[in-house]
Amino acid sequence: MKKKLVASLAAAMVLGVAGTSFAAANPFTDVPAKHWAYASVMTLAQAGVVDGYGDGTYKGDKLISRYEMAQMVAKAMARSDKADAAQKATIEKLAVEFAEELNTLGVRVSKLEKKMGTIAMSGDLRVRYTSTEDAVDNSQSKERFRLNMKADINDNTSFFGRFMVMQHTEMGTSANDLDKIADAAMTTKNFLGTNAAFTIGRYSDSALSTGYFFGTTGMLDGAKASFGNKLKATVGYADFGNLDTTAKAGTPAGFVVNQTTGVITPVAAVAAIPAALEDVAYLTLAYPTSKATNLSALYMDFKGLGYSKEAIGFGVSTKLSNTIGAKFDYTTLKVDGLEDANGYVAQLSYKGANKANPKSFGLGLEYKKFELGSTFNYSDYNSTSMTGLDNIKNYVVSANYTLQKNIVLSAYQTFNSKNAAGTADVAEFTRLQADFSF
Numbered sequence: 001m002k003k004k005l006v007a008s009l010a011a012a013m014v015l016g017v018a019g020t021s022f023a024a025a026n027p028f029t030d031v032p033a034k035h036w037a038y039a040s041v042m043t044l045a046q047a048g049v050v051d052g053y054g055d056g057t058y059k060g061d062k063l064i065s066r067y068e069m070a071q072m073v074a075k076a077m078a079r080s081d082k083a084d085a086a087q088k089a090t091i092e093k094l095a096v097e098f099a100e101e102l103n104t105l106g107v108r109v110s111k112l113e114k115k116m117g118t119i120a121m122s123g124d125l126r127v128r129y130t131s132t133e134d135a136v137d138n139s140q141s142k143e144r145f146r147l148n149m150k151a152d153i154n155d156n157t158s159f160f161g162r163f164m165v166m167q168h169t170e171m172g173t174s175a176n177d178l179d180k181i182a183d184a185a186m187t188t189k190n191f192l193g194t195n196a197a198f199t200i201g202r203y204s205d206s207a208l209s210t211g212y213f214f215g216t217t218g219m220l221d222g223a224k225a226s227f228g229n230k231l232k233a234t235v236g237y238a239d240f241g242n243l244d245t246t247a248k249a250g251t252p253a254g255f256v257v258n259q260t261t262g263v264i265t266p267v268a269a270v271a272a273i274p275a276a277l278e279d280v281a282y283l284t285l286a287y288p289t290s291k292a293t294n295l296s297a298l299y300m301d302f303k304g305l306g307y308s309k310e311a312i313g314f315g316v317s318t319k320l321s322n323t324i325g326a327k328f329d330y331t332t333l334k335v336d337g338l339e340d341a342n343g344y345v346a347q348l349s350y351k352g353a354n355k356a357n358p359k360s361f362g363l364g365l366e367y368k369k370f371e372l373g374s375t376f377n378y379s380d381y382n383s384t385s386m387t388g389l390d391n392i393k394n395y396v397v398s399a400n401y402t403l404q405k406n407i408v409l410s411a412y413q414t415f416n417s418k419n420a421a422g423t424a425d426v427a428e429f430t431r432l433q434a435d436f437s438f
Contacts, residue, residue: 066101069101070101070102073091073094073095073102074102076091076094077091077095118151118152119149119150119151120149120150120151121147121148121149122147122148122150122437122438123145123146123147123148123437123438124145124146124148124435124436124437124438125143125144125145125146125435125436125438126142126143126144126145126433126434126435126436127141127142127143127433127434128141128142128143128144128431128432128433128434129141129142129431129432129433130142130429130430130431130432131429131430131431132427132428132429132430143166144164144166145164145165145166146162146163146164146165146182147162147163147165148160148161148162149161149162149163153186156188156189156190157186157187157188157189158186158187159184159185159186159187160183160184160185160187160203161181161183161184161185162181162182162183162184162204162218163179163180163181163182164178164179164180164181164182164218165179166178166179180219181202181218182202182204182217182218182219183201183202183203183204183218184201184202185199185200185201185202185203186199186200186201187199191225194227195227195228195229196225196226196227197225197226197227198223198224198225199223199224199225199226200222200223201221201223202218202219202220202221203218203220203222203224204216204217204218204219204220205220205224205234205236205238205284207282207284207296207298207313207315208284208296208297208298208313208314208315208329208331209294209296209315209316209317209327209328209329210315210327210329210345210347212329212343212345212368213298213311213313213329213331213343213345214282214284214298214300214311214313220236220238220239220240221238221239222236222237222238222239222279223236223237223238224236224237224238230287230288231285231286231287232285232286232287233283233284233285233286234282234283234284235281235282235283236281236282236283237279237280237281237282238279238280238282239279239280240279240280240302279303280300280301280302280303281300281301282298282299282300282301283298283299283300284296284297284298285297285298292318292319293316293317293318293319294316294317294318295314295315295316296314296315296316296317297312297313297314297315298311298312298313298314298315298331299311299312299313309333309334310333310334311331311332311333311334312331312332313329313330313331313332314329314330314331315327315328315329315330316328323350323351324348324349324350325347325348325349326346326347326348326349327345327346327347327349328344328345328346328347329343329344329345330342330343330344331343331374332374333374341371341372341374342371342374343368343369343370343371343374344367344368344369344370345366345367345368346366346367346368347364347365347366348364348365348366349362349363349364349365350362350363350364351363352400353400353401353402353408353409353410354402355402355405355406355407355408355435355437356405356406357402357405358402358403358404358405359401359402360401360402361399361400361401361402362399362400362401363397363398363399364396364397364398364399364400365395365396365397365398366395366396366397366398367393367394367395367396368392368393368394368396369392369393369420370391370392370393370420371391371420372391372420391419391420392417392418392419392420392426393417393418393419393420393422394414394415394416394417394418394426394428395414395415395416396412396413396414397412397413397415398410398411398412398413399411406436406437406438407434407435407436408434408435408437409432409433409434410431410432410433410434410435411430411431411432411433412429412430412431412433413428413429413430413431414428414429414430415428417429
């Protein structure tokens with residue numbers, strides 16, 4: 001083994017703390033302030049990574065055993081959340097090298113071993129209650145269970161898959177289960193020696209700041225390439241046919257439900273905008289003007305059966321303070337034989353529930369106006385996937401709260417809901433939701 005001072009310097013570099021200034025008293029009589037390793041030794045001592053001897057010395061020239069080095073590695077592992085990617089990679093290599101000694105210390109290192117082909121699994125369960133305030137009882141319970149899979153094929157290529165094990169209306173029933181493979185795609189970084197990332201297969205995608213105008217939970221069969229540093233661009237070509245909207249039993253009168261995502265859409269909107277989408281070419285742009293503000297843009301070219309449709313959109317997202325954020329999106333759709341349809345969404349948010357931080361919470365206020373046929377969102381995450389995304393304008397208030405780690409509660413309530421022209425009232429909508437991640 002190398003000498004103790006050299007090992008200490010290496011450990012300090014792993015933690016990325018070398019060169020820090022210190023005000024605390026020097027605990028070691030044999031490491032003067034002018035010593036070349038003083039900063040590293042003091043940092044590790046204050047962090048609790050290394051200890052001295054009972055006589056107040058450090059004995060930096062003393063050879064250390066593998067067991068002693070493993071103790072330093074174990075303490076570095078405990079603080080690896082503060083390390084960057086390169087430092088974490090070094091910690092992982094040290095953990096593998098000293099695996100036997102770390103196991104003796106009771107430190108599990110199997111989770112740090114990077115094995116190509118190993119699939120990392122995760123999942124989520126969502127339970128939702130929805131209700132509309134009209135003469136007919138349109139309250140429903142919904143449940144969704146998903147399994148997510150990630151794997152590294154090599155240093156540049158990775159796989160992501162998502163299986164929708166269960167998604168149905170009315171808990172306790174199976175008649176409306178929508179089991180399907182939502183995602184199954186390969187992504188290669190540094191594609192053809194460039195800084196582009198190339199994805200092919202079935203994948204999810206979204207654009208603009210809110211995701212309302214283009215957002216999917218999987219089901220896009222095609223390919224996309226993302227490139228750029230500060231200005232990030234994505235070009236894609238995909239089959240949207242899996243996102244067709246069809247009727248389903250149990251849907252409130254006057255609406256149909258997307259079989260893939262559960263999004264409810266007014267019958268009139270479906271009649272005006274053909275649902276049989278085929279291939280779609282699209283371009284998205286994102287550009288940060290500052291640390292607080294991001295601009296985005298979208299262009300899409302739809303080709304369906306006997307019609308064509310184009311969409312152009314713009315968005316902005318900004319932080320007004322450390323706790324308050326704002327977003328705004330606008331889009332216009334051009335469809336053969338129909339007038340242009342415009343859509344607007346404006347949001348204000350305060351803080352926000354973080355599933356990793358119990359008792360964290362957030363509040364939100366939203367205004368939206370979607371003219372008939374102005375949106376083509378297929379995501380079931382957004383608060384507008386309530387009583388349809390077309391021909392409506394209203395306000396939405398929301399709240400979210402992390403009850404326990406990985407358990408987030410959410411509530412949404414619309415008010416002053418009308419059709420886009422403002423000539424008729426639309427039933428108000430309530431949604432209560434619990435999300436469990438594991």
